[in-house]
Amino acid sequence: MNIKFQENFNELEVLLSGEIDHHCARGISESIDFKIRRLCPSLLILDFGGVSFMDSSGLAVVMGRRKLMNSIDGSVELRHVCGAAKKVFEMAEISRYVTIKEDKI
Amino acid sequence: MKAINSVRLAFLSRSANEGFARVAVAAFASQLDPTVEEISEIKTAVSEAVTNCIVHGYGDTLGIITIRGRLYENGKLILSVQDRGRGIENIRRAMEPLFTTGDESERSGMGFTIMETFMDKVQVKSKPGIGTTVTFTKYIQSRQ
Numbered sequence: 083m084n085i086k087f088q089e090n091f092n093e094l095e096v097l098l099s100g101e102i103d104h105h106c107a108r109g110i111s112e113s114i115d116f117k118i119r120r121l122c123p124s125l126l127i128l129d130f131g132g133v134s135f136m137d138s139s140g141l142a143v144v145m146g147r148r149k150l151m152n153s154i155d156g157s158v159e160l161r162h163v164c165g166a167a168k169k170v171f172e173m174a175e176i177s178r179y180v181t182i183k184e185d186k187i
Numbered sequence: 188m189k190a191i192n193s194v195r196l197a198f199l200s201r202s203a204n205e206g207f208a209r210v211a212v213a214a215f216a217s218q219l220d221p222t223v224e225e226i227s228e229i230k231t232a233v234s235e236a237v238t239n240c241i242v243h244g245y246g247d248t249l250g251i252i253t254i255r256g257r258l259y260e261n262g263k264l265i266l267s268v269q270d271r272g273r274g275i276e277n278i279r280r281a282m283e284p285l286f287t288t289g290d291e292s293e294r295s296g297m298g299f300t301i302m303e304t305f306m307d308k309v310q311v312k313s314k315p316g317i318g319t320t321v322t323f324t325k326y327i328q329s330r331q
Contacts, residue, residue: 105202137234141295
């Protein structure tokens with residue numbers, strides 16, 4: 083798992099790549115939370131374009147970050163959700179809680 | 188019906204082995220010529236079951252997780268994931284969507300729901316103090 087951050091004005095963009103499972107989920111969540119607390123962005127963008135595998139640990143990563151963003155009146159947007167991650171998100175009806183931006187890579 | 192091939196994997200309940208387990212099972216299942224989507228579903232279900240053994244079965248202790256796989260000629264794959272951990276008191280409740288006894292910031296409570304969605308059949312056997320075995324059946328569709 084690899085995480086890259088991009089900061090633009092009030093947005094924090096997180097580029098995730100590799101596999102998201104229970105083994106690495108806590109590290110991902112902690113490093114994103116550290117950035118959110120420091121920058122207090124109004125929008126958190128989680129980009130799943132480089133994610134090759136994701137199980138339910140990825141749901142907890144998204145829902146936990148949504149909770150933190152809600153506490154600072156911000157919102158969460160998912161981008162480039164495809165493959166395995168897409169199926170898990172669809173099953174959990176995650177679009178009820180966060181915006182999913184459908185665009186092609 | 189007799190299995191055409193079988194494997195048994197045993198490994199320590201360290202979270203670093205989650206990746207090993209799902210990739211090893213995917214490699215075994217690939218003998219049935221599954222689609223990319225089917226392989227992805229198998230990997231996800233195995234990852235959920237192994238994570239349950241680590242987080243709920245063994246918790247703060249370490250133990251052995253055993254995966255058994257069997258392949259059949261008609262494209263049937265049977266996988267079982269077993270721990271000798273603390274077991275589940277109430278299996279029906281554990282399988283409910285969004286139910287978790289784990290840390291809510293880390294666990295979604297969707298593990299069993301994902302297993303049931305991605306596999307054709309999921310069977311859970313558990314005894315408190317003895318351990319838990321989750322058995323999956325998946326039919327790999329023939330592409331001929």
